[in-house]
Amino acid sequence: SPEYIDLLKSAKFVAAQVSLISADDKLLRFIETRPGGATPSASSRLDAMKKLVNNGIWTTCRIQPMIPRVTEMGMRELIFKLAEIGVNHVIVEFMKFPLMHAKGMSLKLKQQLNKYCEEGGELPEDLRRFNNDLYSFYKSFPDSVVIGNYLFFSRKEKARLMKQFAQMVREANKEYGTRMTFASGDEETQFLNFTWNCCGIDQLEGFEGFSTCTIQTMLKIIREKGKVTLEDMKNYYNPCMEKFFQLWRKKVRGMYYFEERVFGLKAIEENGKIAYTFDENLIPG
Known part of the structure; x- marks a missing residue:
């Protein structure tokens, strides 16, 4: 709303982050839910980011969690849309499962993905082999790891995909003449980052704390x-x-x-x- 825009513009040091994991409204309808209703549509969040950018507010899109074989398939479309509207920075972090709740989380997500497929949605065959169960899919990779009570995705796959996402940002910048920066929210692949802080705020005056x-x-x-x-x-x-x-x-x-x-x-x-x-x-x- 204009009131929030004016409030943000009145601050000397300000940056905004918007969470968006897919540009596909149909997919989001199934995998992003909250008590009492749905989350804001992808199109509405893209519009919000465009308004922020057009009003001179430094804007990041946080793609977290990036869900392998689910939101992964639409990453190029999303990244190009973000560059087109002038978003300043994009951060990507893979889904990880807290071990205490991993099977329950995966079951809930599986149920939603099954509904998505029943209504004509498509998912890759290697995930469908596990009946859309992300926990079992993660465990099928010999290089998936458990660290600090979390199950992390395949190390090889994470390295391969993060390199692709960083390259997508470069290609989108070339397409639209933009300077959007990229960062991995996962420590393993932070060597790919365009910035010295995963949120990219080292580019902003007044955010000198990035060295932490x-x-x-x-x-x-x-x-x-x-x-x-x-x-x-x-x-x-x-x-x-x-x-x-x-x-x-x-x-x-x-x-x-x-x-x-x-x-x-x-x-x-x-x-x-x-x-x-x-x-x-x-x-x-």
Whole structure:
């Protein structure tokens, strides 16, 4: 509404994020529900973002969760629509399942996807082989992982698809003459980010706190110096520095913690201390 636009424009430092996981209103009708009714349509949210952009308000579209084989199939259409209306930044994060609720979540989503298919919607054959059960589909990949009580999607598939989404943004920018930036909300693929903060706010005056994003800071230093040391990281604010020091040296399943969490990071030992470099050959695929 004009009142909200005026309120946002009156602030000195402001950025807006709008959640939208698909441009397909029919699909959203089944997979986005809330008590008492449906969520706003894709077209209404695209219109809202266009109004924000046209009024000079820096705008991000948050595509979270990105659901493999469900919203994945419409990502190109959505990204091109976002570039067409001038959205400044797009962030993509894959669906992850909290283990305590994973089967129940997947069952509910399966029921909705089945209804979608009954009304003429189409889903890829590899998901249909699992009766549209995303939990079983995730578990079918040998490189799906459980970290911190969450089930994460296949590491190879995540790397492959995030590269495609980043390339879609480049192609959309070329098509519309725009400068929309891209970022992965998943730590594993943040090496693909166009910005030093997954929300892209490092591009804005007054948002200097982006350096608290630990993984992005590590990658930034590696790009500048070829490696990052613990001494380098001590120069940046971290609310959990003691825990960070522990993770720096921690090993998980035969790898250092950060090697497992971020594709391409490689631990090296120098004078008895651990530093990290980046090696593209370590990216799954």
